[in-house]
Amino acid sequence: MKRRDPLLIVDGLRVTFDTPRGPVAAVRDVSFVLGREKLGIVGESGSGKSQTGRALLGLLARNGRMAARQLAFDNVDLLRAGEGERRALRGGRISMILQDPKFSLNPVMTVGEQIVEAFRVHANVSRREARLRALAMLEAVHIREPGHVFDAWPHELSGGMGQRVMIAIMMVPEPDLLIADEPTSALDVTVRLQVLALLDDMLARRGAALIFISHDLNLVGSFCDRVLVMYAGRVVETLRADELQSARHPYTRGLLACQPRVDGDGSDLPTLDRDPAWLR
Amino acid sequence: MPEGRTGSQLDRNRSSLLVQAPRQIAGTALSLALTFAGLTAVTFVIARVMPADPVLAIVGDRAHQDVYDAVYRELGLDQPIFVQYLRYLGQLFEGDLGVSIMTAQPVLVDLLRFFPATLELATVATLLGVLGGVPLGVLAAVRQGRWLDHLIRVIGLFGYSVPVFWLGMLALFVLYAKLGWVAGPGRIDIFFDGMVEPVTGLILVDSALAREWEIFRNALGHLVLPAGILGIHSLAYLARMTRHFMLEQLGQEYILAARVKGVPERAVIWRHAFRNVLVQLITIVGLTYASLLEGSVLTETVFAWPGIGQYITSSLFNNDMSAVLGGTIVVGVCFVGINMGSDLLYRLVDPRAR
Numbered sequence: 001m002k003r004r005d006p007l008l009i010v011d012g013l014r015v016t017f018d019t020p021r022g023p024v025a026a027v028r029d030v031s032f033v034l035g036r037e038k039l040g041i042v043g044e045s046g047s048g049k050s051q052t053g054r055a056l057l058g059l060l061a062r063n064g065r066m067a068a069r070q071l072a073f074d075n076v077d078l079l080r081a082g083e084g085e086r087r088a089l090r091g092g093r094i095s096m097i098l099q100d101p102k103f104s105l106n107p108v109m110t111v112g113e114q115i116v117e118a119f120r121v122h123a124n125v126s127r128r129e130a131r132l133r134a135l136a137m138l139e140a141v142h143i144r145e146p147g148h149v150f151d152a153w154p155h156e157l158s159g160g161m162g163q164r165v166m167i168a169i170m171m172v173p174e175p176d177l178l179i180a181d182e183p184t185s186a187l188d189v190t191v192r193l194q195v196l197a198l199l200d201d202m203l204a205r206r207g208a209a210l211i212f213i214s215h216d217l218n219l220v221g222s223f224c225d226r227v228l229v230m231y232a233g234r235v236v237e238t239l240r241a242d243e244l245q246s247a248r249h250p251y252t253r254g255l256l257a258c259q260p261r262v263d264g265d266g267s268d269l270p271t272l273d274r275d276p277a278w279l280r
Numbered sequence: 281m282p283e284g285r286t287g288s289q290l291d292r293n294r295s296s297l298l299v300q301a302p303r304q305i306a307g308t309a310l311s312l313a314l315t316f317a318g319l320t321a322v323t324f325v326i327a328r329v330m331p332a333d334p335v336l337a338i339v340g341d342r343a344h345q346d347v348y349d350a351v352y353r354e355l356g357l358d359q360p361i362f363v364q365y366l367r368y369l370g371q372l373f374e375g376d377l378g379v380s381i382m383t384a385q386p387v388l389v390d391l392l393r394f395f396p397a398t399l400e401l402a403t404v405a406t407l408l409g410v411l412g413g414v415p416l417g418v419l420a421a422v423r424q425g426r427w428l429d430h431l432i433r434v435i436g437l438f439g440y441s442v443p444v445f446w447l448g449m450l451a452l453f454v455l456y457a458k459l460g461w462v463a464g465p466g467r468i469d470i471f472f473d474g475m476v477e478p479v480t481g482l483i484l485v486d487s488a489l490a491r492e493w494e495i496f497r498n499a500l501g502h503l504v505l506p507a508g509i510l511g512i513h514s515l516a517y518l519a520r521m522t523r524h525f526m527l528e529q530l531g532q533e534y535i536l537a538a539r540v541k542g543v544p545e546r547a548v549i550w551r552h553a554f555r556n557v558l559v560q561l562i563t564i565v566g567l568t569y570a571s572l573l574e575g576s577v578l579t580e581t582v583f584a585w586p587g588i589g590q591y592i593t594s595s596l597f598n599n600d601m602s603a604v605l606g607g608t609i610v611v612g613v614c615f616v617g618i619n620m621g622s623d624l625l626y627r628l629v630d631p632r633a634r
Contacts, residue, residue, distance in 0.1 A: 059539050062424075091542030098540075103533035108555045108630060117551075118541045153631040169541065 005075070007177060007209050008034040008056070012069035015051045015060060015233075026051045026064075028233040034177070038203070038210040040220030040241070042255070043230035044272075049213045052230075053179045056211075057094060058086045074176065092122040095175040097199075100186035101162025105154035111138075112150035115169050122173040137168040141198055160191030164198060171202055178203065179211045184219075196223060217244070217255045229255070236278055251278060308623075312616060319612040320372070323605050324365050332599040337381050372609075378602030382595060387606035390591065395610055396481025397467055398580075398587035402572035404507040409514030410565055416515070417522025418557075421530060422549060432519060439516025448509050448582035455505065463501035465584035472498055506583040510576060514568045518561075525560045529553040559630040566622030573614045 015027035027048040032039070041049045055066045058078065071078040073094060078086070098104040106114060115134035116127070125133070131150075138146035141164040149157070149165070157165060163183065170178065180199065184192040200223070203210050214220050220227055221244040229237040229252045237249040247253055254272040335351050356364055371378070377387035420432040456464045463469065468483055472495050476486045484503070487496040529535065530553050538552045539545075575589020588607055595603035627633045 057540060059536065087542050087544065089542075090540060096540045098533055098537055100533070104537040106534040106538070106552055106556070107632060108559065109552075117543065121542045121544075155632050166537075169537075173542075 006033045006035050007074055009070055009072045010034075010052075010056070010068065011071070012067075013052065013055060013071065014067045015048065015055050016065050016067075017061070018063045018065070026233055027055065027066075030230070030233070030235050032228060032235065032238070034209055034211070036207060036209050037226060038212060038224040040212045040214065040224035040227040041230060042214060042217050042220050042227055044215060046232075047230040048233040049230050050181055053096060053181050053211060053213050056179065057090055057096060059090075088122070091118060091170070091175065092173050093175050094177045094179065095170040095173070096179040096181060097163075097166055097170050097183045099182040101154070101157070101159065101166045102186070104166060105157075105162060107154050109154075110150070111152050111154065111157070111165050115150075115165070115172055118169045119172045133172065134168070137172045138165070140171075140202065141165070141168045142194075143168075159187050160195060163187060163191075163195050167195070167199060167202065171206070171208075174206055175208060177209045177211070179213065181213045182215070183212075185214070185216075217252075218259055231274075231278060234278075249278075250275065308620060312620065315616050316613070319616075320369060320605075320609060321365060323608045323612075324368055325361065327601040327605050328361055328364065330599075330601070332601070334599070334601055337599045368605075377606035377609075380595065380603040381600045382598045382603060387603050390603065391588070391606055391610055392481060394586055394588045394591040394607075396478075397585060398573060398575045398589065400482045400484060400503065401507055401510065401576075401579075401585060401587060402569060404503060405510035405572055406514060406565070406569045408507060408511030409518050409568065412511070413515035413518030414522050414561065417519040417524075418526050418549065418554065420519065420523040421526035424527060429523075432523070436516040436519045436523075439512040440520070443578075444509060444513065444576065445578045445582050447512070448506070448579060451505050451509060452582070462504050463498065465502075465582075467502055467586060468495070468499050469502075506579050506585055510572060510579055514572070517568065518564065521564050522557065522561065525557045526553060529556045532556075555629070559626065562622050562625050562629065566618050570615045570618040573618070574611050 010033070011031045013027055013030045014025065017024045017026055030048070030052055041052060043049045051060065051064070054060055055064075056071075056073075056078070060066060068079060073089065076085070076089065078089075081089070105111075109117075112131065112134055115137055116130040119125070119130045119133055120127075123130075135146045135150060138149055143149050143161065143164060149161070154162065154165075163186075166183075178199075183199065184195055187195060196219075199210075202208075210224070212220055212224050217227075217229075221241045224241050227239050227241055227244060228235050229239070229247075229249065231251050237247060237252050239247055239252070244252075244256070247256065250273065254270070258269045258272060260269060334355060335348055335357065339347055339351050352358060356367055359367070375388060377391070379385065380387050380390050383390055416432050416435075420429045423429045452464065455461050476483070476490045476492055476495055479486050479489055483499040484496060487493070487499060530549075532553075535548060535553055538548045543552070573588075575587045575592065577589040577593050579585065580587040580590045588610065592604055592607040592611075595601075595607065
């Protein structure tokens with residue numbers, strides 16, 4: 001693959017859920033092109049940002065359907081790819097970090113088992129090799145006693161450690177694209193920055209791209225290169241992260257305005273105004 | 281930094297596991313002793329306060345008052361009830377459960393004959409229920425909302441709600457009387473009765489040990505129907521519970537994480553979801569097995585199966601309190617034993633419970 005080629009092309013993505021009350025559109029006509037960069041997707045809950053991420057992996061809930069004009073990852077047509085082909089991509093080339101390690105780690109499998117599994121699904125290596133690789137990976141996510149943690153159970157880990165283990169699991173097959181769905185929302189504020197710094201470091205070392213899904217506009221602005229602002233299943237504005245403060249769309253400006261500030265005057269935060277005209 | 285602390289924290293968890301093990305065993309033994317004391321005390325008191333007169337049951341209505349008094353004293357009924365209870369406990373520890381009025385044999389001898397019949401039936405029925413119900417439940421959950429799921433749910437509803445005695449009679453009529461595919465009521469043909477040395481009391485095991493395959497086949501032919509019918513019942517229940525547990529686990533985040541990793545669907549179901557379901561199933565299977573060991577009077581009656589349910593019931597009707605007490609104690613010990621067993625297994629499977 002040439003360095004210039006886009007890694008991911010999303011054109012006209014739609015995600016619809018069949019509910020007893022009829023179909024509900026969660027993502028309506030989302031398009032973007034991703035290179036080897038860090039893209040943030042920001043929006044309130046229900047804006048369709050998480051479903052966009054899951055659609056890229058082909059992992060919608062049972063009642064979900066997706067359609068697009070084009071959905072291509074590194075010249076692989078994701079719309080035409082069979083389940084086997086998609087599974088090979090999953091984890092191997094596109095991976096995802098979920099919100100809370102308390103729920104996203106299997107409680108009855110040891111940490112080591114879960115890293116080894118992630119590696120061996122994609123690489124034909126012996127158990128011993130996979131174990132060494134897993135230990136190295138634990139070290140890479142700054143876990144000080146990898147041997148100890150390898151044999152630990154998920155409930156014995158703290159939140160920050162758990163998320164670092166999660167990063168180890170999802171990065172061990174060396175994917176080209178990592179989707180991080182609110183990766184730090186369940187963590188203490190103090191460990192949040194550590195985990196983000198670690199993520200940044202791992203991505204840079206491997207030259208992987210990132211889609212960072214969050215509701216926190218400022219966090220995404222400081223961490224990513226580009227930001228997509230979603231509202232009600234649509235992209236309402238795309239910005240370079242350093243231009244965030246000069247956002248033009250009233251929704252983005254509304255999101256920025258309702259962030260509390262340490263040096264603020266303590267008055268009530270403004271409520272978001274929503275205009276049905278945005279959806280046209 | 282949190283890591284520096286966590287290493288030693290893990291150490292502490294490990295070592296506390298070592299310290300805890302003997303303490304847990306001691307605790308379990310103590311609760312076992314208390315349960316046993318409670319069990320015997322309650323059944324003993326109930327047996328004694330019943331308006332049935334154990335002396336009359338032995339000497340008959342027309343016995344002379346002197347005979348009556350002599351037997352009354354001989355049974356120790358002139359003593360206060362707690363003395364009687366302690367005496368009963370003492371005898372119990374010597375293996376003396378009293379003599380059954382109905383069979384004129386020591387209760388222990390009776391129990392050694394009746395309990396294995398129930399044990400054999402309950403074990404085979406539970407095996408059928410687990411081997412059939414658990415995979416069906418998993419299958420139904422994986423195919424949620426499709427026709428296979430509906431079919432399994434209908435089978436489950438049928439198996440769970442159809443009366444055992446009706447299904448038993450029907451099965452006997454069709455499969456035994458009309459088609460002759462299976463053997464009829466009882467544990468074994470009279471011809472073979474008593475031909476193998478009772479080692480365990482389980483005819484299947486004993487005949488297999490003696491390499492008497494004809495007897496083994498005959499006993500199996502007798503066992504198939506009652507075990508099958510009890511098995512369908514537990515199969516239905518276990519399928520329902522497994523489906524429910526499985527759906528619950530399949531909706532968890534760690535399942536999504538496993539799929540993100542690219543784990544094949546079969547491994548997602550069995551390695552990830554089912555291992556968590558197993559934790560919940562252990563308790564349910566234990567309870568099902570224990571309730572079958574209590575003896576199922578209806579099935580035993582329909583199939584003339586000489587099991588403990590029938591033994592306790594008929595002893596009760598005959599005011600044969602030593603037999604009732606002995607039977608109840610056996611059932612109680614089974615319950616406690618199985619609970620302990622599933623507790624241990626549970627800890628083995630679920631690291632959070634250690």
